[in-house]
Amino acid sequence: MFTSITCLFLGSVIIGSLMPIGKMSDMKMLSVIFKRNNFLRGDKSQPKFNGKNNEDHYVEYVYSIPLGLTVGEGLVNAIGAAFEKPVKVLSEGGRIFIRIYFEKLPEIIPYSNVPIRKSAKWLMPIGYGLDGWLWHDLDRDAVHMNVSGATRQGKTVFLKNLITYLCEHKTDYVKFHLIDMKGGLEFGRYENLRQVEGVASNIEEAEQMLERIRLDIDKKMKFFKRRGFNNIVNTPIRTRHVIIIDEAAELTPDKHTLPKLKESMQNCQDTMSHIARVAGALGYRLVFCTQYATADTLPRQVKQNSDAKIAFKLPTGTASRVAIDEDGAQYLPNAGRAIYKTHERETVQVPLLDDKEMMERLQPFMKEVSELDAPKDYSVPETDGSNIIEFGKA
Template identity: 35%
Template sequence: MLEWLAFPLAIGVAAFIPKGKMKDETVIKQIFENKGVCIKRDDVLHYPNLKKKIQGEGYTTYLFSMPYGLHTEDIEDVLPAIKEALQKEVEIEVDGLLKIDVFHEQLPKKWDYEESLVRPGTWEIPIGKNHKGILYHDFEKYCHLLCGGVTRFGKTVFMKEGMNTLILNNPQDVGIYVLDLKAGLEFYKYKSLPQVKEVACDVFESAELLNQITQDLKNRELYFREKGYTNIVDTPIKKRTFIFVDEGAELSPNIVKSKEAKKYAEFCQAALSEIARIGGGLGYRLIYATQYPTKEAVPMQVKMNIVARLSFVCATGVASKVLLDETGAEDLPSIPGRAIYLVEKKRTVQVPYIDDKMMFTMMEERKDDILNVKPSGNNPTDNRPSRNRKD
């Protein structure tokens, strides 16, 4: 019979580790024993067993076999204890074997954006730097992105970095709409760029803008049906439309005050849910950010249709669960730009820093490409004019 052993600890894990210099793998094994990470079978305790040690550039990988009955959650529960005992950054992954990466250097506390991060002709933006290199998010593969965390720790900086990259990557083919619910203080200054089609600054302007976008979405559905298209990545259409939502909680009916504003907020959430649900295949990409990651602030249809997540430090484990479907973001260090990027697995990164001055400098250097945009029709993602839907 298998049973999970959870030994109560009266004092910290570090107190159970013998003093003096110990190898990292010995410390990890000791923590497994101290925390009761094992299975009892036939009165014998079975712990994860070290199978292989691989030396990488700047990190060491330890591969453990897992006794049947242990789960990923059991291992992740002891990750903070391993980090504390080793005083190093650690990442854990379970894929058949338990893989523990121990990094010998800390991530930088700040990392400035530079134009070498641009990948012209792609829809990729740099998410951040981790110990193994620079991670990019590809909007052709993962259409939407959910972003959250407490204020002043990097959400808006990340969104500006993303907008800057998308414009430099594809100045002729990107259309950007921004719902800047901070009264337009962050993004309204970019409204003069031909790539930035509109910036809404409150719930009323957001509803009007989202009404326009959803009508364009319906027109695009008609056009795709007539052409026999299923997914834009398999068509000759080059243009993509990005909708940035900075502080989506301000579109929550539970937060706005007046009855009229509540009705507009309900429409906004329904429209954003529609974009998240059906917009990806039609060329619409949603980047939704909020500092209040609650069920009310992140509509369920938005969350369910966004695979990729980026979480900066969260105030609580509950907030982390809303963003990542699990805890962990509340344990991030209080470093602006430090975040967890989740697609197939969680990876801790330092997001590149950018400010308005840096953005305008880069765009000035590329102004011929950025300002000389070929005229397009009414449809934000295509040169063809929109067609009125017949109901």
């Protein structure tokens, strides 16, 4: 399997200014960088050049290196800084592939550029990366997701992409529970979507909603046991429940929190942990969004069970390590630029979807007036088979 490290020319390494790079060939430059970074750890020889591949959006230099040697972020950043181009280094079995890309990532990618992919999979676009569009499969890649990033860096826009894309492409199968701890300012507008089971905008509502979900999970668990199902992805059930919590840190008590609220917050934390631990197999997907994921704001079970992490720019390397278990998010250059981390790591520009376009796209999914008058029933009935669709259909 390949491992890869990317440098998007973040300008944090000075090697470019230390040497006269003007007329040097790419290979000479690489050779100087290997030497200056002591890549072979005191060995005076150089990595052995194996060949060059010219692709339409990058040129790739292939070297063999002593088995067991790994490429560090420092070397990749040094190459990126010297070439002033985005660089990706992939390694596999004693060889490294140094890709020098011709174009930087754009600062804005409109949502309308997202390619249409007709697929039975639970795909959503994460963003546009150096090698094209990056997709996340909510069934296969990781069922739960943590999104972090400093203020105004693109977390809510990412959530808008997620909601809009799934409404457009999984219209009959996606069900949302939305918890908006900014007082409903953002998510209130989704309340009348057919796909939305409920919007909670304060701690009390969040507690009630999470409790209803917990009861539903218990029912589904029994149903799965009766039917001998172990994981929804191996059943014909097409529905997925996506629970999105924006500004989730607001559900964390601190020393000033009143006792009554503290108890409600603790209940919310317990239920979120429960969902993260057991509900993935039953079709629940948790998207947990916070400015700064600390051990306090991110329940341990949520962190451990979220195999996909998305970080927008964060204030420090420490914050980046908490969010994605490694450095890098502190260097992201602009709003909407994010690191997507599963077992691999990729930097992307998340599509920009403004409110006007989003509401136009969502209009077909809004409830009719007659549906709005109907009394609200948030409880999700026990699965009676009505949302079970035969394999191969639709």
